[in-house]
Amino acid sequence: MALSWSTAGERRWEQMSRAGPSWRWGRNCQCVVTRVEGDGCRCCRYGVGVTAAASNPFHTSPVPALPPDTTPAAIRDALIDEERAEFEHAYQEAMLEAARTLDLTRVLDVLRNYHRIAWLTQRQGPAAHRRMLDKAAEILRTGRNPDAVSMETVRALIAKRCGQ
Amino acid sequence: MYRVIPDTAVLDQIAALPARVLPHLAEAFGLLELAPHSGRPYNEDLPDGPMRELIFGANSEATITYLIVEHAHEVHVLVIQWVG
Numbered sequence: 001m002a003l004s005w006s007t008a009g010e011r012r013w014e015q016m017s018r019a020g021p022s023w024r025w026g027r028n029c030q031c032v033v034t035r036v037e038g039d040g041c042r043c044c045r046y047g048v049g050v051t052a053a054a055s056n057p058f059h060t061s062p063v064p065a066l067p068p069d070t071t072p073a074a075i076r077d078a079l080i081d082e083e084r085a086e087f088e089h090a091y092q093e094a095m096l097e098a099a100r101t102l103d104l105t106r107v108l109d110v111l112r113n114y115h116r117i118a119w120l121t122q123r124q125g126p127a128a129h130r131r132m133l134d135k136a137a138e139i140l141r142t143g144r145n146p147d148a149v150s151m152e153t154v155r156a157l158i159a160k161r162c163g164q
Numbered sequence: 165m166y167r168v169i170p171d172t173a174v175l176d177q178i179a180a181l182p183a184r185v186l187p188h189l190a191e192a193f194g195l196l197e198l199a200p201h202s203g204r205p206y207n208e209d210l211p212d213g214p215m216r217e218l219i220f221g222a223n224s225e226a227t228i229t230y231l232i233v234e235h236a237h238e239v240h241v242l243v244i245q246w247v248g
Binding site: 157 | 168169170171172173174175178179183186187189190193206207208209214215227229231233236240242243245247
């Protein structure tokens with residue numbers, strides 16, 4: 001269904017797995033709600049996180065909820081090392097700006113940018129991603145890649161796979 | 165004209181790509197030789213950073229992550245990933 005991320009994201013997937021096929025999102029939050037819980041999760045029933053949507057006569061609020069793997073916590077958990085620190089810094093700056101301007105554009109831009117990096121990180125695996133970042137740093141530092149191959153080798157591989 | 169220098173890890177990654185995207189990959193390498201800055205910044209928060217990404221494939225199913233060493237006119241290909 002989706003990438004298996006650590007901590008917050010993983011906990012959410014575990015909740016979904018436990019809830020089985022009948023789970024759904026909480027009405028005014030991102031909790032995983034099972035059929036057994038009836039109308040809502042605890043935070044909906046007790047008013048935690050309830051916004052103006054709760055008093056809206058229309059059932060569904062037009063304000064979108066973030067998909068689970070794009071929440072700030074899920075993105076942070078999927079990033080590694082310096083990229084995690086860069087995300088936290090960029091996100092905090094964007095939130096400060098949003099608090100001042102009431103404009104979420106910058107916050108959403110930060111989430112989109114780092115969600116893509118987080119996705120790529122998990123796609124190739126954190127260890128391989130770490131190697132890629134280390135390799136880039138080494139090339140910038142020394143001016144060469146000791147593990148380079150020639151373009152002729154790569155072109156020959158492509159031609160062979162294409163049956164040429 | 166830039167010199168494109170792939171990392172050895174790229175060989176396994178190319179071997180894992182579906183054959184139908186390989187002609188697009190060959191075109192992408194050609195683009196990197198001529199205009200590596202046409203890729204997007206790897207990190208949009210660092211638009212002038214040396215790492216960039218080029219999306220390729222008929223339906224944008226794969227990416228090349230690479231490093232531009234401007235003073236040497238080199239493009240170091242770090243990772244090729246299937247994202248489709």
